[in-house]
Amino acid sequence: xxxxxxxxxxxxxxxxxxxxxxxxxxxxxxxxxxxxxxxxxxxxxxxxxxxxxxxxxxxxxxxxxxxxxxxxxxxxxxxxxxxxxxxxxxxxxxxxxxxxxxxxxxxxxxxxxxxxxxxxxxxxxxxxxxxxxxxxxxxxxxxxxxxxxxxxxxxxxxxxxxxxxxxxxxxxxxxxxxxx
Numbered sequence: 001x002x003x004x005x006x007x008x009x010x011x012x013x014x015x016x017x018x019x020x021x022x023x024x025x026x027x028x029x030x031x032x033x034x035x036x037x038x039x040x041x042x043x044x045x046x047x048x049x050x051x052x053x054x055x056x057x058x059x060x061x062x063x064x065x066x067x068x069x070x071x072x073x074x075x076x077x078x079x080x081x082x083x084x085x086x087x088x089x090x091x092x093x094x095x096x097x098x099x100x101x102x103x104x105x106x107x108x109x110x111x112x113x114x115x116x117x118x119x120x121x122x123x124x125x126x127x128x129x130x131x132x133x134x135x136x137x138x139x140x141x142x143x144x145x146x147x148x149x150x151x152x153x154x155x156x157x158x159x160x161x162x163x164x165x166x167x168x169x170x171x172x173x174x175x176x177x178x179x180x
Contacts, residue, residue, distance in 0.1 A: 030102035031112070034174040044097050047169060051086075051093045054122070054162040058086045061129075061155035065148040068136030075132035082125035082159065089118040089166065102178065112170060119167035126160040 016024045033040045061069070062083065068075040096103070096111035103112070130153055142149055 026104055029105040030178050031105065031108045031175040032102040032178055034176045040101055043169070043173060044093075047093050047166065048097070050162055050166040050169065051090050054159050054166065055086045055090055057155050057159045057162065058083045058122075058126075061152050061159065064151045064155070065145055066133060066152035067140065067143045067145055067149065068133045069129070069148075069152050072132065072136055075129055075136060078125040078128035078132060079156070082122050082129060082156075085118050085121035085125060086159070086163075089115060089122060089163070092118055103175065105177075108175065112173065112175060115170045116167045119163045119170075122163040123160050123167075126156045126163070130156045130160070 017027050019025050035043070058079075062079060066075075069079060070076070092111045092115040095107055096115070099107035099111060133149065133153055133156075137149065
């Protein structure tokens with residue numbers, strides 16, 4: 001009896017086949033690290049530092065008492081979406097970290113291929129939150145909360161920069177596809 005071919009999200013299951021003992025083995029494509037020896041470990045540590053720092057900065061920005069960031073949809077919505085993208089980026093780095101070397105193709109697709117897009121989402125939404133806060137300032141002034149506003153703007157800018165650095169690091173990682 002032929003095995004059923006899956007499509008969509010579960011298509012990676014087509015790469016698992018039963019061996020002589022009746023156990024499933026992965027027989028799909030893999031990606032091998034082609035950087036310097038020990039470089040993958042260093043790169044993963046750096047990616048963790050960048051993504052955790054980005055997430056901490058996003059959390060801190062949300063905890064500040066900045067008038068636009070607490071009551072205007074055009075600030076709150078982009079901030080919230082940037083935070084969700086930040087969490088998604090951390091998830092992608094976790095998948096990469098836990099995938100090992102070589103990386104199975106489906107893990108590569110869920111991590112290396114997706115992290116840059118998630119970082120772009122974080123950057124765009126953090127930039128939109130900054131723009132929204134600046135618009136609020138022009139319309140309503142500082143309302144006596146200068147420290148909160150400047151802190152929010154500064155932290156969102158740092159999140160934007162950290163996300164950009166993380167994106168570039170992931171894109172420059174040297175992986176090579178191999179068939180098993």
